[in-house]
Structure formats: C-alpha cells, structure tokens
Amino acid sequence: MLTVFNGLTAPPVKPVEWLVEKVLARGAGTLLFGQPGVSKTVHAAHLVACLVAGKPFAHLKTVTRGLRVLYLDFDGSWEWNKDLYEAAFRGIGIEGLPESFIYYSPNTEECSFPDDDSGLKSLEGLGPAIELTVKTLGIDLVVCDSLGQMMVGDTNNGQEVALALRLGLNPARKAGAAVLVVDHATKSAAGGGGIPTPMGSQQKRAWARVSVALEKEEEQGQNVTRWSVDKSNTAPFEPFLTRTTFINAGDRLEVVNLDFVGEAGQRPVSRERAERGQEVQQDILDALQAGPQPRSKLGGRGGTFDRALKLLEKSGQVVKLERGLYGLAEMAESVAPSHQTLENGVVVQSLELVQADREAGQVAAASGWEVDV
Known part of the structure; x- marks a missing residue:
C-alpha cells in the first residue's frame, strides 16, 4: 500500500527555499540552455562563484550564506577548465578555488580510481554516487554540464531522457540539493530566428521546474546575453541582459566579469528574418490573385509560412473561406458560394x-x- 495522508494527517507545507530567486530552488531542477557560442559554461561558472561566495547574481537575490556546489563536468576536464573557474572566482574578488567548490569529471584522471572497473561514468548509472556525495559533503547545488554528454541514451528519445534525469539527478533533488542542468538550444532559433527551445526531447522541460534560455544580442554596439524564462512553475523573472568581459594575461584567462546591464525588453528580430517574412507574405498574396486557394496550394510550409499567413489574416488582407480555402479580402464578397x-x-x-x-x-x-x- 502507498504511504498516504488525508486532510486530518496532511503535513504542513514546507516553503520553497530559493538559492537564486525564481531560478534555482532547493530540491528542484533548473534547465539552462543556449546556442553554441553563448558561453553557457562561463555563465554557469560565474553563477556558481556567486553562490559559493554568498553574493548576489546579476540583480537577482541569492542566499547570503556561502553554498557548497558539486560541479559535474562532462563536457571537459580539469586541464581544460581550471583557468575558467579560477577566473570566475577572481571576477567576484576571490583568489583561488574555495573548499566549497567541489569538482568531478570522468575525463579527469584524478577523479577515477585505478581499481574501479565498474564503468559508472554515465548519468544513468551515477545517480546513487551523486546522491551519496550530496549527503556526505552537504552539497547545496549540483551542476550538470552538459546533459547531452552525460547520458548514454538518445537525447531525442523522450523515454530515455526521462529515465536518465530520474535515475541520475532526482536522487540529488531528493537528498535536498538544487540541480542545474546545462544544455543546448535548437539551431532553428539562431540569429533572431525565433524563440529558442531546448534541443532534443521536451522531457527536459517537463522535468525542470524552471527553464532559462540564454541568447546572444547586441546592445549599443557591444555583445550582451539575454536571460529569459522558457518555462516556470512559479512567478517568472522579467527578461534581463548581462555583459561578460574577459581579462587575459598573455594566452591565459585571468578574470571573468559579469555585469547586469538592465531589463531586456522585447526580443529583437533579425533583419534577414523580417525580410524573409515579408517575402513569404507577398508570395501568398500573389498566389491568391488567381482566386481562392487551399492552404496546400499557397506554396509554402513551416514556421515562417505559418507566421506570414497568420499576419495576413490578422491584418485583414486574407480571409479564410469555406472548405479550408483562403482568399483575398477584397475578392471574398465576389467569390461564388461554395x-x-x-x-x-x-x-x-x-x-x-x-x-x-x-x-x-x-x-x-x-x-x-x-x-x-
């Protein structure tokens, strides 16, 4: 029998503990995704540095006490990313890596045992080890960078994605840690081509309590990053912009700074995309000059075509007739009954x-x- 309760025996509701307001909550999962080149790992490293030091992130409130963070680096190794993590801590005024920043990578020799032949290096098999680490070391946040490199299964297969997240990461959530998953965005939204979505199965979004998109933009001639909520089970934050600066000493990265720029406003649309949308609208209007046409005869399909047709309907230039036909508004009254x-x-x-x-x-x-x- 299930362990259940009713109205008389129901326990009191525990308040949500936000590590970063409206972004990271204890016992919950957050998805942070973006296009290649948006520097997801850099942003995650700065966020971790702020939480370890107990400092605010951008303009969002964070817990004031320093947290213990377990960083699971499946994309790289210590040899590749040590300088980045140190630079992120220097950016908030800390020299060296604090003891409460805890690192693991299956690609780093020091993280494996010579006599361990279990082969537990995938997300699906690491769940019990991650849970034990969270409990033993008192971990507050587990960062998984990145999901695509962590799981053995197909990231486009919903069942395999759901299984990997539940087996690999839900034990950490149950143990009391927040979980931040770094992931990739679909290429279809690159360059202002639309609102980004996580790559692969939508089970990722279903698993996450909060899903945050990172996008590259330009503000007053400088590159900035847009932070926006893709999905939230609570009151979402308003989109905002940050600017990342890098200070090098020769070929070595020394300091990473991340500054809050301001509210983001509406998402800009690339000039190429706007021009393409206008071209498709004109194609539809030209096709309808010969008279009402079914949707299949209007010469297009896909998101750009759908948006163009909806805009023409909204503006009143095109109307939907009987039997799924579309026609020009000025010709609609002269069209014979169906x-x-x-x-x-x-x-x-x-x-x-x-x-x-x-x-x-x-x-x-x-x-x-x-x-x-």
Whole structure:
C-alpha cells in the first residue's frame, strides 16, 4: 500500500527555499540552455562563484550564506577548465578555488580510481554516487554540464531522457540539493530566428521546474546575453541582459566579469528574418490573385509560412473561406458560394472545391482513415 495522508494527517507545507530567486530552488531542477557560442559554461561558472561566495547574481537575490556546489563536468576536464573557474572566482574578488567548490569529471584522471572497473561514468548509472556525495559533503547545488554528454541514451528519445534525469539527478533533488542542468538550444532559433527551445526531447522541460534560455544580442554596439524564462512553475523573472568581459594575461584567462546591464525588453528580430517574412507574405498574396486557394496550394510550409499567413489574416488582407480555402479580402464578397441548392434539393459544388476535397481524401486515405468524398 502507498504511504498516504488525508486532510486530518496532511503535513504542513514546507516553503520553497530559493538559492537564486525564481531560478534555482532547493530540491528542484533548473534547465539552462543556449546556442553554441553563448558561453553557457562561463555563465554557469560565474553563477556558481556567486553562490559559493554568498553574493548576489546579476540583480537577482541569492542566499547570503556561502553554498557548497558539486560541479559535474562532462563536457571537459580539469586541464581544460581550471583557468575558467579560477577566473570566475577572481571576477567576484576571490583568489583561488574555495573548499566549497567541489569538482568531478570522468575525463579527469584524478577523479577515477585505478581499481574501479565498474564503468559508472554515465548519468544513468551515477545517480546513487551523486546522491551519496550530496549527503556526505552537504552539497547545496549540483551542476550538470552538459546533459547531452552525460547520458548514454538518445537525447531525442523522450523515454530515455526521462529515465536518465530520474535515475541520475532526482536522487540529488531528493537528498535536498538544487540541480542545474546545462544544455543546448535548437539551431532553428539562431540569429533572431525565433524563440529558442531546448534541443532534443521536451522531457527536459517537463522535468525542470524552471527553464532559462540564454541568447546572444547586441546592445549599443557591444555583445550582451539575454536571460529569459522558457518555462516556470512559479512567478517568472522579467527578461534581463548581462555583459561578460574577459581579462587575459598573455594566452591565459585571468578574470571573468559579469555585469547586469538592465531589463531586456522585447526580443529583437533579425533583419534577414523580417525580410524573409515579408517575402513569404507577398508570395501568398500573389498566389491568391488567381482566386481562392487551399492552404496546400499557397506554396509554402513551416514556421515562417505559418507566421506570414497568420499576419495576413490578422491584418485583414486574407480571409479564410469555406472548405479550408483562403482568399483575398477584397475578392471574398465576389467569390461564388461554395455550393448552391437546386429546386429538387440536389447540391452542386464548384469544381475547385471538389478537387480540394479529393486531395484531402487522398491524404487521409494514405494515413489509413476512412473518407467519404
């Protein structure tokens, strides 16, 4: 039998403990994703440095006491990323790596035991070890960088993604740690091409309590990063901008600084995307000059086509007629009715509509549906 309670025995609700307000909560999962080149690991390293030092992150409130952070680096190794972590701590005024910054990478020799042949280096198999580490060392936050490199299964397979997150990371959440997963965004939104979404299965978003998107933008001629909420089970924060600066000593990275720039406002649309949208709208208008057409005859498909058609409908230039036909607004009133009833009750349909119905029937029949055309 399940361990249950009712209205008389229900325990009091524990308040949510935010490590970073509206971003990271104890016992919950957060997804941080962005395009290649947006420096996800750099931003994660700065966030970790702020939490370890008990300092605010950007303009968001954080817990004032220093936290203990376990950084699971599956993308790189200590040889590759040591300078970055040290530079992130220098950026907030700390020289060297604090004892409460705890690092693990299966790609680093010092993190493996010579006599350990268990091969537990994937997320699916590391759950018990991560949970034990969280409990033993009193870890407050587990950072997983990145999910695609951590799991053995296919990141596009919903069942395999859900299994990896539940087996690998939910034990850490149950043990009382917040979990931050660093991940990649789809390429379709690059360069202002739309709102970014996490790459692969949407089970990632389903697992996370909060999902945050990072995007590259330009503000007064300088590169900045937009932080925006992709999904939240609580009141989300307003989009904001940060600027990252790097200070090198020769070929070595010495300092990473991250500054809050301000509220982000509306997401900019690239010039290329805007021009392409206008081209598609004109293509639709040109196709309708010959008369009403079914959607399949308007010469396009995909997100850009869908947005163009919706904008034309919203502006009143294009109207949706009967039987799924689209037509120009100024021609809509002059279009003959789709059918007319004779005195004997026989319905006569226009040739165009009969053809459209046949096409719909062929598509449906190919899908295994029964259709009466």
